Amino acid sequence: MDDANATLMPMWRANLALLTREVGSATRLARMMTFSASHMKLIVSGERDFSAEFVRGVEAVTGLPEGWMDVKHESADVPDETREAIASETPRARFRGTAHPVRKAPVLRVEPIFGQGAKREEVTATPEAHRRLAGMRKIRDLAAQDVRKLERYLSVPPVEPAVLRSRIEDVINYADPDERVRADLEGRLEQIEKHREMLLRHVSRLYALLSRLGDD
Numbered sequence: 001m002d003d004a005n006a007t008l009m010p011m012w013r014a015n016l017a018l019l020t021r022e023v024g025s026a027t028r029l030a031r032m033m034t035f036s037a038s039h040m041k042l043i044v045s046g047e048r049d050f051s052a053e054f055v056r057g058v059e060a061v062t063g064l065p066e067g068w069m070d071v072k073h074e075s076a077d078v079p080d081e082t083r084e085a086i087a088s089e090t091p092r093a094r095f096r097g098t099a100h101p102v103r104k105a106p107v108l109r110v111e112p113i114f115g116q117g118a119k120r121e122e123v124t125a126t127p128e129a130h131r132r133l134a135g136m137r138k139i140r141d142l143a144a145q146d147v148r149k150l151e152r153y154l155s156v157p158p159v160e161p162a163v164l165r166s167r168i169e170d171v172i173n174y175a176d177p178d179e180r181v182r183a184d185l186e187g188r189l190e191q192i193e194k195h196r197e198m199l200l201r202h203v204s205r206l207y208a209l210l211s212r213l214g215d216d
Helices: 003-019 025-033 037-045 052-062 080-088 127-155 161-175 179-212
Strands: 108-110 121-123
Touching: 003 037, 003 052, 003 127, 003 179, 025 037, 025 052, 025 080, 052 080, 127 179, 161 179
Parallel strands: none
Antiparallel strands: 108 121
């Protein structure tokens, strides 16, 4: 997965969750994409990675404009045509691609020693090197899974930020606190939203860097 896709992955996951929020939508979308329902549910739940090709396929099949999945949306932003397409399982296009992200094949390289001008060369890995690389990747993948869980939690929190803000504003209006307390409440809410977005960017970047270790 390249850096661009890794950066967009949280946005893609959030928008995919938005499209499949209604009961049965994941199964209907799976049939529209010619995937198994179980595989689609693993993708929606964040247990399986997916590619940019899959994202573009979701847009084409559901009638969304290209690039729609790359931008943050709320439920009201989902076009009626897309809702109808999913509800009636009427694909707007046929998807023949794959959901699996493509990774570069690992290559071991020889670096110049003590400033020698030797040209970098690709070499065949020894069995021992293969074992070490496989062991490292196993540990890396376990760590990446934990990072992905945190990313998923931040991308789709148990309480929508807009809902939280609305409820807190209702409390402020009913309680009618003095200006100091009001400013304190509003300021902390803004900081929570700001730092959530910042934390999500850091976690996404951490996953991107972590997932590339051992693949270069």
